[in-house]
Amino acid sequence: MAEHFNTAIVLEGEDARKFREYEKNPWVNETKASLESAKRARAIASNLTR
Amino acid sequence: MDTSELRLKVLDDTVSVENFSCNKKPESDQLENFLKVHALDNQHKQLTVTYVALTEDDNPIAFFSIACASIAVNNLEKKQTSNLPGRDRYPAIYIGRFAVDDKYQNQGVGVWLMEQLFARAINISFDVGCRYLIVQSKQTAKTFYEKKFGFSHAKDLDNGHVLYYKNMITLTKDYIKDKTGKIHDK
Numbered sequence: 001m002a003e004h005f006n007t008a009i010v011l012e013g014e015d016a017r018k019f020r021e022y023e024k025n026p027w028v029n030e031t032k033a034s035l036e037s038a039k040r041a042r043a044i045a046s047n048l049t050r
Numbered sequence: 051m052d053t054s055e056l057r058l059k060v061l062d063d064t065v066s067v068e069n070f071s072c073n074k075k076p077e078s079d080q081l082e083n084f085l086k087v088h089a090l091d092n093q094h095k096q097l098t099v100t101y102v103a104l105t106e107d108d109n110p111i112a113f114f115s116i117a118c119a120s121i122a123v124n125n126l127e128k129k130q131t132s133n134l135p136g137r138d139r140y141p142a143i144y145i146g147r148f149a150v151d152d153k154y155q156n157q158g159v160g161v162w163l164m165e166q167l168f169a170r171a172i173n174i175s176f177d178v179g180c181r182y183l184i185v186q187s188k189q190t191a192k193t194f195y196e197k198k199f200g201f202s203h204a205k206d207l208d209n210g211h212v213l214y215y216k217n218m219i220t221l222t223k224d225y226i227k228d229k230t231g232k233i234h235d236k
Binding site for chain 2: 018022025033039042
């Protein structure tokens with residue numbers, strides 16, 4: 001029995017405005033922890049077979 | 051929990067999920083139910099792919115399920131066609147389910163699993179246009195997604211859940227800090 005995800009996301013109004021602000025600087029909500037996680041993820045990715 | 055002993059594997063019928071349990075918190079039983087009832091069928095129908103974290107004795111203790119997705123953002127400056135407003139569309143990977151077995155909560159498994167997910171997403175984005183990661187989550191996971199991984203609040207959903215997004219650039223690019231402390235990609 002399959003369960004479908006709603007993968008078509010629509011942002012309107014204030015949500016759309018916030019998204020556009022975020023697009024101008026995607027780094028704005030990064031934290032020390034998130035930057036370290038991203039670094040570790042890049043290292044993992046480089047060792048994965050593609 | 052020593053996460054270096056874990057390995058990630060795409061779910062198949064050799065993985066025994068019967069003992070996986072995450073029903074202590076409200077609504078978490080839906081995650082358990084997805085893994086036990088829907089995940090394999092979804093995969094056969096190419097709707098989602100589920101990855102499981104296995105211990106050395108092949109016991110699944112965490113999982114995530116991902117699918118292709120898109121974010122459509124209303125753009126009032128764009129000319130409307132038909133009755134639909136102009137929208138900019140961004141390709142994305144949707145994290146539909148993300149769960150850790152109750153017995154392994156707060157032991158670093160969730161962070162390990164998210165970094166494994168990020169790594170797969172990074173490599174996918176090198177082969178297919180993919181600008182965003184999206185995750186649907188319970189309100190209680192706000193700190194996990196925002197503080198630990200830099201996700202941003204997208205919108206509240208009718209089912210009480212929350213959508214978050216994260217630009218893939220923050221995963222694929224290294225960064226520098228300028229004199230004011232502001233972060234940019236290199």
